[in-house]
Amino acid sequence: MISFPPSLDRLIQLFGTLPGIGRKSATRIVLKLVESSEAECRDLASSILEARQRTRKCSLCGGLTEDDPCPVCTDPRRDERLVCVVERPSDILALERTGRYNGRYHVLDGLLSPLDGVGPDELRIDRLVDRAGEGRLREIILALNPTAEGEATALYLGKLLAPKGVRVSRLASGLPVGGDLDLADELTLGTALDERREL
Amino acid sequence: MISFPPSLDRLIQLFGTLPGIGRKSATRIVLKLVESSEAECRDLASSILEARQRTRKCSLCGGLTEDDPCPVCTDPRRDERLVCVVERPSDILALERTGRYNGRYHVLDGLLSPLDGVGPDELRIDRLVDRAGEGRLREIILALNPTAEGEATALYLGKLLAPKGVRVSRLASGLPVGGDLDLADELTLGTALDERREL
Numbered sequence: 001m002i003s004f005p006p007s008l009d010r011l012i013q014l015f016g017t018l019p020g021i022g023r024k025s026a027t028r029i030v031l032k033l034v035e036s037s038e039a040e041c042r043d044l045a046s047s048i049l050e051a052r053q054r055t056r057k058c059s060l061c062g063g064l065t066e067d068d069p070c071p072v073c074t075d076p077r078r079d080e081r082l083v084c085v086v087e088r089p090s091d092i093l094a095l096e097r098t099g100r101y102n103g104r105y106h107v108l109d110g111l112l113s114p115l116d117g118v119g120p121d122e123l124r125i126d127r128l129v130d131r132a133g134e135g136r137l138r139e140i141i142l143a144l145n146p147t148a149e150g151e152a153t154a155l156y157l158g159k160l161l162a163p164k165g166v167r168v169s170r171l172a173s174g175l176p177v178g179g180d181l182d183l184a185d186e187l188t189l190g191t192a193l194d195e196r197r198e199l
Numbered sequence: 200m201i202s203f204p205p206s207l208d209r210l211i212q213l214f215g216t217l218p219g220i221g222r223k224s225a226t227r228i229v230l231k232l233v234e235s236s237e238a239e240c241r242d243l244a245s246s247i248l249e250a251r252q253r254t255r256k257c258s259l260c261g262g263l264t265e266d267d268p269c270p271v272c273t274d275p276r277r278d279e280r281l282v283c284v285v286e287r288p289s290d291i292l293a294l295e296r297t298g299r300y301n302g303r304y305h306v307l308d309g310l311l312s313p314l315d316g317v318g319p320d321e322l323r324i325d326r327l328v329d330r331a332g333e334g335r336l337r338e339i340i341l342a343l344n345p346t347a348e349g350e351a352t353a354l355y356l357g358k359l360l361a362p363k364g365v366r367v368s369r370l371a372s373g374l375p376v377g378g379d380l381d382l383a384d385e386l387t388l389g390t391a392l393d394e395r396r397e398l
Contacts, residue, residue: 002270002291002292002295003265003292003295004292005253005254005263005264006252007246007250007254007265007266008250008263010246010250011246011247011249011250014242014243014246018228018231018232019227019228019231020223020224020227020228021220021224021228023220025219025220027289028218028219028289029217029218029220030250031263031287031288031289032217032218032249033217033247033250034250034251034254034263036251038251038252041247041248041251042242042248044213044247045242045243045244045245045247045248046205047209047210047213048210048232048240048243048244049208049240049241049244050209050210051206051207051210051229051232051233051239052232052233052235052237054204054206055204055206055207055233064203064204064207064230064233065204066204066205066206071201072201088230089230090223090226090227090230092201093201093202093203096201096202113243113343116290123345126241136335155328156312167394
């Protein structure tokens with residue numbers, strides 16, 4: 001029984017370690033790559049290196065940026081008294097797409113998850129507490145996933161931030177806008193009921 | 200509204216052009232890449248270039264190989280009087296995994312598809328007809344997908360190869376082994392019925 005040439009096998013293996021790519025997708029991708037022009041492969045290879053070398057984490061908010069501090073942290077038109085806490089840099093983009101937020105951000109780089117060995121020391125929490133303690137913040141919005149880890153992290157941060165005298169809020173949970181009540185799971189519908197608002 | 204740094208955006212765009220990867224998966228992959236070590240990125244980049252540069256098509260069968268002719272075409276233990284015709288190089292591996300085939304291969308590099316502008320001239324058909332005409336082949340097995348394009352290509356090849364005096368066969372169509380009769384579509388079940396075998 002024969003197999004792919006070693007250089008292909010190796011590349012398929014590497015692609016297979018990327019998130020969301022299994023052995024089959026990796027094979028399809030690699031076959032496409034070796035059939036494309038050498039210039040295209042060179043372009044992809046150099047873009048990978050360039051992105052890795054140019055991108056760093058903003059020393060203030062932890063978001064991904066080519067300039068440190070990042071454009072959000074240095075933009076004078078954004079409300080510096082408002083900080084939105086997110087799990088990952090990509091969450092910043094999701095919030096920006098809403099067009100409803102004009103403050104700064106703080107990336108935790110994860111959520112508390114004792115079973116996976118992620119405790120408070122593994123997250124960017126100290127810097128957030130420092131920011132809260134400087135007395136210039138008006139509100140900290142915890143924009144964490146409504147999952148067990150997200151809830152646990154929010155509770156932990158809430159306790160930690162309470163003595164700082166800053167208002168701490170969470171994103172609302174409830175029915176997705178445009179969604180179907182009939183299709184919502186019991187937990188979501190239950191939360192929507194518990195947290196109903198006056199009309 | 201801010202977005203990802205330009206070098207990330209460019210890489211997300213490039214990954215988004217690979218088969219089976221949309222904008223969301225591309226973003227996940229790129230975020231993972233810029234968070235991995237520079238050595239890992241360098242490894243991936245150089246493996247892409249290496250695979251592209253080392254891999255070529257075997258001048259005999261059209262399969263992917265680092266040495267030309269490929270190991271299958273030069274292996275004296277394989278039956279050179281048997282040729283299995285496949286659409287793509289990856290189909291060779293699928294057949295090898297069965298462990299039931301010990302002949303040579305011929306890659307067409309596609310299937311006839313007039314609507315997509317793929318005619319006989321776009322496929323590696325001449326070389327197959329030459330091989331059939333050399334008078335050394337015992338059988339040509341058409342291992343093409345049981346789709347409209349696969350059937351059309353098989354019929355076309357059948358006509359072309361008929362005058363060469365070589366036996367031409369097709370893969371059997373029918374119920375997948377271990378599958379459920381109840382779940383088979385009408386076409387598959389109908390074919391299984393039409394092509395039933397004596398017990």
